[in-house]
Amino acid sequence: MKVTENEAQNKSLAEFELKKAKRISGVGEYIKRQIFPKVREKNAGGICLEIGCGHGHWLSSYAQSDSQNIFVGIDLISKRIRKAERKKDFSKLENLFFLKAEAGEFLQALPRDLPILSTFIMYSDPWPKKRHFKKRLIQNSFLNLLAEKSCKNSNLFFKTDHQGYFDWTTHLLKVSPHWTVGEEKWPHDAGSFFADLLETSLTCSAKLK
Numbered sequence: 626m627k628v629t630e631n632e633a634q635n636k637s638l639a640e641f642e643l644k645k646a647k648r649i650s651g652v653g654e655y656i657k658r659q660i661f662p663k664v665r666e667k668n669a670g671g672i673c674l675e676i677g678c679g680h681g682h683w684l685s686s687y688a689q690s691d692s693q694n695i696f697v698g699i700d701l702i703s704k705r706i707r708k709a710e711r712k713k714d715f716s717k718l719e720n721l722f723f724l725k726a727e728a729g730e731f732l733q734a735l736p737r738d739l740p741i742l743s744t745f746i747m748y749s750d751p752w753p754k755k756r757h758f759k760k761r762l763i764q765n766s767f768l769n770l771l772a773e774k775s776c777k778n779s780n781l782f783f784k785t786d787h788q789g790y791f792d793w794t795t796h797l798l799k800v801s802p803h804w805t806v807g808e809e810k811w812p813h814d815a816g817s818f819f820a821d822l823l824e825t826s827l828t829c830s831a832k833l834k
């Protein structure tokens with residue numbers, strides 16, 4: 626029987642969704658087995674999350690300075706996560722986890738009883754061309770999902786070297802029904818791979834209403 630173009634499209638869409646569901650379920654298992662018991666043990670109340678942690682410089686330094694909180698760094702790129710894990714192992718940091726995950730998928734996998742205490746996003750890709758704005762991480766849908774998974778008064782910290790992306794993010798935060806732009810001080814001062822390469826840095830923070 627000849628497979629129509631429509632049938633082929635439906636099949637590849639179904640395969641894509643199946644793969645995505647498997648990834649989310651894998652992340653959920655990792656959270657349940659590795660992260661959740663540590664949060665319980667430390668009575669930490671939730672996690673501090675860095676989205677797009679790259680090689681993990683900044684988060685490793687933060688986790689080293691604060692042994693009471695549990696830190697989780699996620700990134701899309703396996704090689705970066707492997708480098709970050711080497712830092713964690715070298716410093717024997719038990720309160721730090723790195724995993725390969727896409728931001729939206731990680732948030733979907735995060736159970737309700739494991740809230741986010743604070744979120745950090747540093748030098749996320751600015752996608753400077755207008756036709757690529759839809760690829761930016763910060764979108765209304767992302768801010769809504771992040772709000773759903775964060776605890777009350779949770780802070781979102783954002784840093785970029787790109788004025789357009791900074792304006793975009795502060796605008797979306799200002800009009801968000803969930804977030805209020807604030808003046809919270811950046812809680813940990815240390816370099817990151819990109820911070821050390823770039824000259825400009827624009828920062829903003831927002832609190833969950």
Ligand SMILES: C[S@@+](CC[C@H](N)C(=O)[O-])C[C@H]1O[C@@H](n2cnc3c(N)ncnc32)[C@H](O)[C@@H]1O
Binds near residue numbers: 678679727818
């Ligand atoms: C420019 S790098 C910044 C890395 C690090 N924050 C730093 O300051 O050195 C942006 C990182 O975000 C990751 N990234 C981009 N989109 C992502 C997403 N949707 N979920 C998770 N990580 C993402 C990229 O793989 C990349 O490592």
